[in-house]
Amino acid sequence: METSALPVTLDRSSATPLAVQLAEQLRAAAGDGRLRSGDRLPSTRALAGELGVSRTVTAAAYEQLHAEGWIAGRHGSGTYITTAPPGSLPATAAPVRRDTTQDSVVDLTPGSPWAGGIEQSAWRRAWRAASHVAPMVRPNRSGLPEYRAAVAEHLLRHRGLRVGDTDVVLATAGTSTAAAELGRAVLRPGDMVAVEEPGYQRAVGALRAAGLRVVPATVDADGLLVDAIPATVRAVYCSPAHQYPLGGRMSAGRRVALVERAREQGWLVIEDDYDGELRYDVAPLPLLAALAPDVVVHLGTTSKILTPTLGVGWIVAPPPVVAAVLAHRDATGSGPAPAGQLVVVELARNGDLGRHLRRLRRELSERRTLVVDTLVRGEVRVLGDDAGAHVVVPVASAEAERALIRAAADRGLLLDGLARHHIGRARWFGIALGYAACSREQLKRALPVLVELVGDGAG
Known part of the structure; x- marks a missing residue:
C-alpha cells in the first residue's frame, strides 16, 4: 500500500499524543478491514515525512x-500488517470441516470427545430422569x-478446586459462549485481550464479536510467556493445564508470575481448562482459579469429557464478575438452557x-501410547504432554503442512494444521493430531x- 493511501489524519490541537493518535488510527484501519493482513506499511522515516512529524x-x-x-517486521523487506479484521480468517486459517456422513473418512482432528465410550444405558437413564422434571415457568x-x-462437586473431585459457595458458579452454554459473555458483561468495547499464540480461535472470534481487540501472547513448551504480554491488556485468555493446540503445560513459575502481574496491573485472567481432567503421567494440575480466585475466571465444559450434545459448561468467577454476567x-434475556444441565445432574x-x-x-491413555509409539517407531517427531486427546506432529513450513493435509485427505484422513490457530502470521507448522473422535480400529x-506420508516428504 502506498504511503499516501494510509487512512491517517493527525490532529495537532488534540491533547492526545501524536504517536497515540497514529497507533489508534492504524489499529482501527486494520480492525475494520481498510488495512488487510499482508499490507506493507511505509518505513518510519517515510511515514514521518509524509505526515510532517518527527520519526520519534x-x-x-x-x-x-x-x-x-498488529504489525511485524520482515528482515530486508519492511513492516507488514499481520492481523486480519474481526470476523475474518486468513486463507490458511479456514476452520476444519468434519463431514460425519462419510464413513470412509477417519477424523483425526483435535477437540472432539470419545462420545462412543458413553455407556448407553446410563445415557438413556439420565435423559429419562431429566424428562420427568416439570417445565420451568421462569x-x-x-x-x-x-x-x-x-x-x-466435579471440580473438587477431579480438579482439586474447592468452591466454598456455589453462588460463584454459573452454568454456561460452553466455553466460547462464556468468553463472549465475559467480553460483553465485564469488559468494554475496545479493551485489549491477550490470547495465546497459537491458541483457540473460536475464543478469539467470540472476543472480537464482543467488540474487543485481541492481541497474540506468545507461548513455548512451558506455556504463556508472561513477560511478553503487553501491560495495556485488560484480560488474558489462556489454557494452562493443556495448552491448545501445542499440548504443553504452563510451568509453576509462570503461573505465579501471571497471577502476580494480573494483581499488579488489574488484569482478569480467563482460564480455559481445556482437557484439564485428562492427565496420564501425574494427577491433574492445580487450577489457576485455586491459586488466585480473586483475579481468575475458570471456564469448563462437558463437550470434551462427554459430548457437545449437552451444550453446557460452567464459569467459576469472583463475585463482581458473576454479578456482571x-x-x-437479565438485560439481554439470555441464559443457558436447562435440558443439558438436568442430564449432567x-x-x-x-x-x-x-x-x-x-x-x-484409561481409554485415551492407551490411545495416546499407541499414537506416540507408532509415530516414534516411524521416526516421526511428536510434541505434547502426556495428557489430553491430541499430540502435535511438527513440520518445517506452511507448504509442508498444506501438502501433508492434502495427501492425508487423498488417503481418507482428516487432519488439522497448526497454521490456522494463529491470529497473525503463523510461526508454528504441523498437525494437531486428535485420537478421540475415531474408533480405536480406525486409529490403528x-x-x-x-x-508413510510424513516419511515420503508430504510433511
Whole structure:
C-alpha cells in the first residue's frame, strides 16, 4: 500500500499524543478491514515525512502496534500488517470441516470427545430422569442450583478446586459462549485481550464479536510467556493445564508470575481448562482459579469429557464478575438452557459421570501410547504432554503442512494444521493430531498411513 493511501489524519490541537493518535488510527484501519493482513506499511522515516512529524512519533506508534501483534517486521523487506479484521480468517486459517456422513473418512482432528465410550444405558437413564422434571415457568439465569452443585462437586473431585459457595458458579452454554459473555458483561468495547499464540480461535472470534481487540501472547513448551504480554491488556485468555493446540503445560513459575502481574496491573485472567481432567503421567494440575480466585475466571465444559450434545459448561468467577454476567443476562434475556444441565445432574447423581471419566482416562491413555509409539517407531517427531486427546506432529513450513493435509485427505484422513490457530502470521507448522473422535480400529489403520506420508516428504 502506498504511503499516501494510509487512512491517517493527525490532529495537532488534540491533547492526545501524536504517536497515540497514529497507533489508534492504524489499529482501527486494520480492525475494520481498510488495512488487510499482508499490507506493507511505509518505513518510519517515510511515514514521518509524509505526515510532517518527527520519526520519534512514527517509531513509537509502530513499536506499540508491534507489541500488540498488529504489525511485524520482515528482515530486508519492511513492516507488514499481520492481523486480519474481526470476523475474518486468513486463507490458511479456514476452520476444519468434519463431514460425519462419510464413513470412509477417519477424523483425526483435535477437540472432539470419545462420545462412543458413553455407556448407553446410563445415557438413556439420565435423559429419562431429566424428562420427568416439570417445565420451568421462569428462566434461571445462574443455572439450575442442582447443576451448579454438581459442577462444584466435579471440580473438587477431579480438579482439586474447592468452591466454598456455589453462588460463584454459573452454568454456561460452553466455553466460547462464556468468553463472549465475559467480553460483553465485564469488559468494554475496545479493551485489549491477550490470547495465546497459537491458541483457540473460536475464543478469539467470540472476543472480537464482543467488540474487543485481541492481541497474540506468545507461548513455548512451558506455556504463556508472561513477560511478553503487553501491560495495556485488560484480560488474558489462556489454557494452562493443556495448552491448545501445542499440548504443553504452563510451568509453576509462570503461573505465579501471571497471577502476580494480573494483581499488579488489574488484569482478569480467563482460564480455559481445556482437557484439564485428562492427565496420564501425574494427577491433574492445580487450577489457576485455586491459586488466585480473586483475579481468575475458570471456564469448563462437558463437550470434551462427554459430548457437545449437552451444550453446557460452567464459569467459576469472583463475585463482581458473576454479578456482571448475571446483569448482562437479565438485560439481554439470555441464559443457558436447562435440558443439558438436568442430564449432567442425573449422570453425576448416579455415579455415571465419575465412572465415565475413569473409563475415558484409561481409554485415551492407551490411545495416546499407541499414537506416540507408532509415530516414534516411524521416526516421526511428536510434541505434547502426556495428557489430553491430541499430540502435535511438527513440520518445517506452511507448504509442508498444506501438502501433508492434502495427501492425508487423498488417503481418507482428516487432519488439522497448526497454521490456522494463529491470529497473525503463523510461526508454528504441523498437525494437531486428535485420537478421540475415531474408533480405536480406525486409529490403528490410520497411523501407519500417516507415518508413510510424513516419511515420503508430504510433511
